[in-house]
Amino acid sequence: MVAVHTFEVYPTVEELNEAVGRAFLARLNTLIDEAGADSRVNLAISGGAITTSLLPSLLPSVDEIDWSHVRVWLVDERYVPAGDEDRNDEQAWEGFLHAASGVEFVRMPTSDAYAPGEGSLDEATVAFADTWREIMGEGSFDIALIGMGPDGHICSLFPGRVDMDEASPILAIRNSPKPPPERITVSMPIMRACAEVWLTTAGAAKADALGRAFAGASPLNLPVAGILSPTTRVYLDEAAASRIEVA
DSSP states (O other): OOOOSEEEEESSHHHHHHHHHHHHHHHHHHHHHHHOTTOOEEEEEOSTHIIIIIHHHTGGGGGGSOGGGEEEEESEEEOSOTTOTTOHHHHHHHHTGGGSTTOEEEOOOOGGGSOSSTTHHHHHHHHHHHHHHHHHTTOOOSEEEEOOOTTOOBTTBOTTOOOTTOOOSEEEEOSOSSSSSOEEEEOHHHHHHSSOEEEEEOSGGGHHHHHHHHTTOOTTTOGGGGGOSTTOEEEEETTTTTTOOOO
């Protein structure tokens, strides 16, 4: 089994969310304290169950964090118009971040902000890469809270489409195997450089990919394997963990 910082399994999604939420907010408070009064912690989140299930479950505890010391990023975004229900940023804002007073929320470009045409996605990606470099320089996130897909994809990094040595921090994705087809994502090197990744996911549909990732599968075929390391914290329900062979 691949070595990770934390590996915890819970019987139900509700218990999983409660445990992850409690631990995550405590860790975020620690990082804020360590960063100092004049800094913001760079927190990355994914869409899917993170924005529709986990974060909304933390609303009763939102005031436990001084969000004026947090900058939130998305690890990927669907390249569709602002306000579209497919946008991860809309789900994150409506489900949780609207209540996080003082938070800085860095949104990826919307398709309606650029002239329609074949070069629109490229233009938007270059613009966001410039934003990234202005804020982050050559760095990465302080902490990332992400899920994964049944095929083992993380962010919008899909099997067979991962470059482990990608030079650009931000990538344009076309013909995504999961709709919508056009997306913007951070690269695998950015995720691997993240100080600590928290991976949480649930359901039997994730079991096969997780089993293979923990057995040492290549990130080229199973992207989630690329972020399993001694700094990664993994939280699963019993169904998702059912094919992981624990040493």
